[in-house]
């Protein structure tokens with residue numbers, strides 16, 4: 001269990017989610033959603049696609065609350081009740097920029113107890129033969145979205161699993177349950193909304209949803225919230241209106257760390273520069289800001305390039321003891337330094353003067369020095385190959401891969417990439 005970071009997130013979000021103002025940055029998307037909703041340009045099936053830490057789930061929650069907020073429903077009804085020949089008492093009513101946060105509908109939405117807002121998400125099997133549906137985990141879900149709104153699938157599964165190596169799945173039974181729930185009339189609001197988080201974890205059984213997504217009951221909105229388009233059933237993607245959620249900017253992350261997490265401004269700036277717009281990663285980096293990742297990376301690269309197997313084994317033992325979160329941070333930090341190396345290389349070779357300026361401006365001296373060293377033993381093509389391996393490694397770490405085996409394999413792959421032997425990129 002992630003007690004340590006449960007507590008950590010709990011400190012951040014003690015208020016009830018979720019208005020648009022509770023979502024970090026993403027102003028353009030918020031405006032776009034509001035405008036689409038008020039101009040009737042909204043498809044009944046939306047796919048919010050955003051990488052980890054971009055806030056796709058908090059945006060979906062805020063949007064669901066917005067759609068059903070009673071205050072603006074009144075605004076909408078007032079204007080709808082006017083006929084063409086009446087003069088509008090309200091000149092050009094601007095749609096509200098946010099849900100009110102206070103009406104009964106908002107209060108229920110914020111606590112995830114609104115009868116017309118449904119949630120679907122991957123679940124784990126706790127007993128053999130059991131066929132879980134999302135509702136079985138609704139209590140855990142409510143606390144997850146309040147405490148870890150920027151959390152990922154790994155965080156969620158960690159918080160509900162009882163056995164090691166549990167895999168999150170959206171089951172066929174859950175798909176049947178979605179169809180059943182959406183066939184009911186809405187209870188109190190105009191719209192029935194279903195937020196389906198991580199449709200990547202739906203296999204063929206997702207096809208059970210096609211019909212209801214294509215011909216939904218009236219006033220039904222599906223919001224699929226995903227990170228990786230390639231892992232979603234194409235039949236689902238093609239039926240949805242895609243809303244691409246960009247990564248946060250460094251400035252947005254920096255401000256959020258300071259205002260929401262009370263991070264020291266200097267640490268916030270440093271972390272914001274390296275987290276690649278991923279607020280989840282940023283929170284974890286802050287938590288371990290004191291770690292000396294550079295020293296650990298230096299030891300690894302020395303073991304790979306100079307010292308050989310005994311030093312590599314000792315290093316792998318050391319990293320194995322760190323635990324999964326820190327292992328991922330280390331890999332992310334390496335990833336960041338490789339990006340810096342690539343930017344420096346592009347700048348110094350004069351190919352792209354545009355890149356050189358931002359790269360060197362935001363680079364800490366110690367990182368610049370490290371990136372220059374990386375450029376001495378590898379070229380950008382090799383760095384890209386290593387980046388690919390790091391991304392894969394992070395992906396498998398999140399899915400409970402054995403860390404020791406993973407770092408062994410990674411050590412060998414990096415050795416081969418740098419020594420320029422034949423490289424097989426893993427799938």
Ligand SMILES: [Zn+2]
Nearest residue numbers: 069100103106
């Ligand atoms: Zn409201």
